[in-house]
Amino acid sequence: MRAQRASKPPLDELVSRALGLVPTHGRAILGITGPPGAGKSTLTSALLAELGLEVAHLPMDGFHLADVQLDRLGLRERKGAPETFDVDGYVTALRRLHDEPRRTLYVPGFERDLEQPIAAELAIPPSARLVITEGNYLLLDDNGWEHVRPLLAECWYVDLDDAVRRSRLVARHQQFGKTPDAAREWVDQVDEANSRLVGATRSAADLLVTS
Template identity: 45%
Template sequence: METDDSARTDRAPSLADLARDAWSLTADRPRTLLGIAGPPGAGKSTFARALVEAVGEGAAYLPLDGFHLSNDQLERLALTARKGSEPSFDVRGYVALLTRVLDDTGHDIYVPDYDRTLHGPVSARHRVPPSARLVVTEGNYLACDLPGWRDARRLMGECWYVRAPAEVRQLRLIERKLAGGRTADGAAAWVATNDGPNGDLVEKSRERCDRIVSTIGMDMFNYRP
């Protein structure tokens, strides 16, 4: 297991390098899952989508956020103030879809997502087509040593951990909450009492990942192979 990108080469791998490494996971199987884990605000979603674009036609995107419980269910479970925490996801539903993605390679598979405008999950936003041999799935808790998440981790060919400095993550998270309509004080409080503890839990899963990736300074936009 690698502990740092720079341990292998004199430079950090580029997006093109990582895309080649990701595609190599499909060499001996019809389809494989690559997990992208990491704490809130690390850049997992941006990185995963850029990786899929870099790989091209043979890759598809599957975010964990589509399995976030609805606001009604969060209220029922008294988890409204802990939205985004580990128990606020339907991990069994997520594992069921990952299993189907690996087993059913002959049909379109539709994938839910989370809508930050609606503040809730939406169905069938993404699609895994039969041509997809690499499915990149990303989310905070993919490598956590917890019930349900262990099952998800076992289905993945590899799981990579995205890291970013704490101050960068905090700035991104506050900006996200401000964009979602919270006040400055409300955004700071949410990050301190919810995203912070969530990130602490995710950090403990780092050693269960196969590779650690830093996206700071990586050009993940307008990628051209």
Template identity: 50%
Template sequence: MSVNGDSLTALALGLLQGPGSNARTILGLVGPPAAGKSTLARHLVAEVERVEGPGSAAYVPLDGFHLSGAQLRRLGLTHRKGAPETFDAHGYVALLHRIAGDRFRDVYVPDFDRTLDEPVAARHVVRPHTRLVITEGNYLASTDAPWPEARRLLRELWYVDTDDALREERLLRRHRDIGRDEATARDWVAGNDHPNGEYVKTGRPRCTRTVTGSGLPAAPNRGSVP
């Protein structure tokens, strides 16, 4: 699939048609690290807004619920950053419940800043008139609590499948961009990103459909300016 994925845009727009079309719909994207989830989510949000108008779609990344460096150090989990236990999963589920049920207020959404290597508050917003929310993250298809509760709030969940070699290339670039040397980057990919990715793959059968992320460019390194 290319980044101009017109067929996927059509599928996303199709979620806004039919009975209950004025209701808010949440579409989930799941896949292993560096599969292209955030790039696809942002592309779909932009395309839906181009057709339906500004604010009609919104982006909600799970990565905004990364535990901060201070909390990872407190818990002794710095070496496992990115694993399921290094997210505020219950906070993420609570936000999805609010997004699903609150159509009268702006709902602010955190993000993860790869330059700071820390979560940041309120980078994104779901407006009262937003009809399609696209959320993405590694663990949305997991059967471990509380992820199934998040899954129940999603209209559909798409698995973003990308060749492992391409994902590794993207991951190495990501780690080099935050200052890790080549050996450290490769050790991190092998010892942390790889096992996390293998865990994510087990959820593929629980997804609505599989889409290909190999043609997507690597997501830009999101700095302090959105």
């Protein structure tokens, strides 16, 4: 499906659309993507709170490589870029949601205070008929990320004015310990490069949602 024009539909319309993805048998995975700071987690939290069926959350952030691995690979200063994630582990988890619906799937979460993944922090039970996964790179088409999109029933792209999004990112980095100058530099040097990469995938989304 080609992406629709960006709009800000009421939450109940988004909830209805998400419910419509659930098959008669098995489960569906809904992807929420967009650039850093666009509001993916906010939308995901709102959907999780409103959906009436058994729903679960599988965040892509849990598949960040730990800092010890980033140091080994020389990627610490690019943390958050596509190559700083365990994409194979993420794809395997998504596949297991379809292939092993009767088993509880334990997946890693991400602790922002520590900026580290936490193994098996989240559990997706067999009763979960809809799973929402959110992250920056769900629509990338290379380096292993191309295996993500075929596993999703739909993928929605969250859009936001760039100035507002950048301001949010600077504030977030300060909240978790960076100085104002360091926060702005990280946004300029790291987050915005990732944002451009994600932005290039916008037209591949099934739905564009203005945050």
